[in-house]
Amino acid sequence: MEKHIEALLVLLGENPQRPGLQATPKRVAQLLRYLTSGADNSWDQLLKNGLFDSMSQEIILLKNIEFSSLCEHHILPFIGHCHVIPQGKIIGVSRIPRIIDFYARRLQIQEQLTTQIAEGLMINLNPRGVAVIMEAEHLCMTLLRSEKQHARFQTSAMLGLFQDDTEKRNELFHLLNTSPITDKRINDKN
Ligand SMILES: [Zn+2]
Numbered sequence: 001m002e003k004h005i006e007a008l009l010v011l012l013g014e015n016p017q018r019p020g021l022q023a024t025p026k027r028v029a030q031l032l033r034y035l036t037s038g039a040d041n042s043w044d045q046l047l048k049n050g051l052f053d054s055m056s057q058e059i060i061l062l063k064n065i066e067f068s069s070l071c072e073h074h075i076l077p078f079i080g081h082c083h084v085i086p087q088g089k090i091i092g093v094s095r096i097p098r099i100i101d102f103y104a105r106r107l108q109i110q111e112q113l114t115t116q117i118a119e120g121l122m123i124n125l126n127p128r129g130v131a132v133i134m135e136a137e138h139l140c141m142t143l144l145r146s147e148k149q150h151a152r153f154q155t156s157a158m159l160g161l162f163q164d165d166t167e168k169r170n171e172l173f174h175l176l177n178t179s180p181i182t183d184k185r186i187n188d189k190n
Contacts, residue, residue: 001029035070038105043124046099050092051125059168059175061085062093067100071140072107080136080152082114083176086121087161087168088128110136111155118157129160131172 005025009016016025054060061083068079084096103116118132133156141151161168 001032002026005029032075034105036106038102041098041102043102043120046095046102047091047124050095052090054088054090059085059087059172060090061175062096063176065097065100067097067104067134067136069104069108069110069113069136070106071138072109074140075107076138076140076143078110078136078138078140078153080134082117082132082134084117084121085129085131085162085172086125086127087130089125091125110134110138110153114155114157118159122159127160129162129165129168130157131159131162131169132157133176 002025005028006016009021009024014021016022062085063083064081065084066079066081068077070076071078082100084100099120100117103113103120114132114134118130121127121130121132133154135152135154137150137152142149145151158169162172163169
C-alpha cells in the first residue's frame with residue numbers, strides 16, 4: 001500500500017522524498033488500515049457477557065454517541081453522532097460504540113451504515129425493536145462546496161415495534177426532542 005501512496009504523491013506533482021512527505025506513505029497506509037479494520041471484530045466478541053433482558057416498557061435512549069466513518073465514494077471521513085435504541089434489551093454502554101465501529105470502520109455509505117447497525121442489533125440481540133438515527137457531516141461535501149457550508153445528513157432505520165407501532169415511534173421522536181438525557185457522550189475507553 002505504501003508504494004501506491006508514494007506513486008499517488010508523484011501523480012499529485014509532489015516529491016515524496018522531501019522531508020515533510022518521507023513518512024507520509026507509511027502514515028497514510030497505517031491510518032487507512034485502522035479506519036477499515038471493523039471486520040476484524042465479531043458479534044461474539046462484541047456481546048460477550050454484556051447483554052441483559054429488560055422487562056421495562058420504557059424506551060432507553062443511548063443518545064449522541066460520536067462516530068466517524070469513511071465515505072466509499074471519496075475515501076474521505078463523515079463524522080457525526082447517533083442515537084441507538086435497542087428496545088427490550090440492556091446492553092453495556094461501552095458496547096454500543098464498539099458495535100458502531102464494527103460497521104463504521106469500513107468504506108461506507110451513511111444509509112447503509114445505519115441499516116447495518118440496526119439489522120445487526122436486531123439479529124444478534126433479538127430485541128422487541130431497534131431504532132438507529134445518525135447525523136453526520138460529510139467532508140467530501142463540505143470541501144467541495146465553494147461556500148464551505150457544513151453539509152449534514154440524517155438517516156434512520158426503524159425495526160420491530162418501532163416499525164410496526166406508530167405510537168411507539170411517536171413516543172421515541174418525542175423523547176429525542178425533549179429528553180433530559182441530552183448530550184450524553186459515551187467514550188469507549190477500551
Ligand atoms: Zn463522499
